[in-house]
Amino acid sequence: MPDAADAEGLTVGQVSTRLGVTVRALHHWDDIGLARPSLRTAAGYRLYTAGDLERLHRIVIYREIGLGLDRIRAVLDDSAVDVLSALRAQRTQVAQRIERLQQLGAGLDRMVAAHERGLLLTVEQQAAIFGPQWNPDWPAQARQRYGDTTQWQQYAERAASRSPQEWQAIADTIAELDRALGDAVAAGVTPGSPEANQLVERHREAFASYFPLTRQMQVCLGRMYEADPAFAAHFDGIRAGLATWFRQSVDASARAHDIDPDTATWR
Structure with a gap:
């Protein structure tokens, strides 16, 4: 989680290490406007604040449970989206995939x-x-x-x-x-x-x-x-x-x- 040391901003490399995501993924999320760093150095390098890290943590969690990036954006930014319903729908899809994998395992x-x-x-x-x-x-x-x-x-x-x-x-x-x-x-x-x-x-x-x-x-x-x-x-x-x-x-x-x-x- 973010701490006081993050107030001055973390580089892309530091965020990549902390969150376990690739630099390429962070750049992609920045390019599509999903998670943009709030700060830039004088040389133009990205710096992520504690608030940016909090958003990135949520993105990583939602991605790990199988939500697509467009769905993650809606959950984070669209106040009309019912987060609980979205999670329940994702839970149903995960259960279906588990059943399918069990069938594949039995077939193997x-x-x-x-x-x-x-x-x-x-x-x-x-x-x-x-x-x-x-x-x-x-x-x-x-x-x-x-x-x-x-x-x-x-x-x-x-x-x-x-x-x-x-x-x-x-x-x-x-x-x-x-x-x-x-x-x-x-x-x-x-x-x-x-x-x-x-x-x-x-x-x-x-x-x-x-x-x-x-x-x-x-x-x-x-x-x-x-x-x-x-x-x-x-x-x-x-x-x-x-x-x-x-x-x-x-x-x-x-x-x-x-x-x-x-x-x-x-x-």
Whole structure:
């Protein structure tokens, strides 16, 4: 607060140090007429009196609680302004910002958890959505294997905002696709045919629930589905020979889009 020593006036630098505001801010407030020093030295340098300091203290306080400079000017200079109402309105805005920040904090917590865990579902929810064959350790294993990839980051960003109902819809879509693939094998659909190509596209669309899947990446997945014992068992459990049929269908679709399956990479 001002004291008797301030009667002769304080320089801009002294006021800046005392109030914790920048010299640039003091100059700006002077330029716009919000807080002008009452005195000048013979050389033209600004000097702030005790009364000037009192006004500056109020400006700093109002600015810290979020009032804009125009609103501060009105509170200080306009006798028609109800200061208490202005402060209450500002309190409401602060409460709204706090609520918004809390929401952002909760969103960040979910994003961190999704990056760490992959699925923000309880073990019971996972079993109910993905079926009894689902292993709740799979997400952690996937993170250990793919956690440093762009695709895991994309997957986590989607998972962070996904509800159990949305996961159920995705699981239903995948199950329906699996049945359609099995039916295609049973019906003797030939890889490379329009029917097979349509199913390959459905697979890419369904997989986009996790992360964007390029055709080259789909070729790599098709090879893994056939070569990996766990994946092969899953597909062949739907229909004998499905793992190989799907790989062949993906390869045929890739060739139709000028992609050589033999040189396709994960990109």
